[in-house]
Amino acid sequence: MTKHALILAGIGWGNLPLWLVERDLAEGRLVRVPAAEFGLQGETLTNAYLMHRTDEHLGPATRAFCDALLRMAGHRTVP
Secondary structure, three states, rough: OOOHHHHHOOOOOOOOOOOHHHHHHHOOOOOOOOOOHHHHHHHHOOOOOOHHHHHOOOHHHHHHHHHHHHHOOOOOOOO
């Protein structure tokens, strides 16, 4: 099942793109959860993992992307 289908089935809640759920919202199958319900300024804390293969070198674009994500998270660059 897709995340969208699981949410529609009442299994849980999630964050999906508006284009994917706008019809469900309009027809009452889904409702918005106010961002304030998630915490300070609508933000949630969650773990994120950045993974890549170790048997191949990262290309320059991938390395720059990984380094930028790690800097934003307050971590060092990819070794």
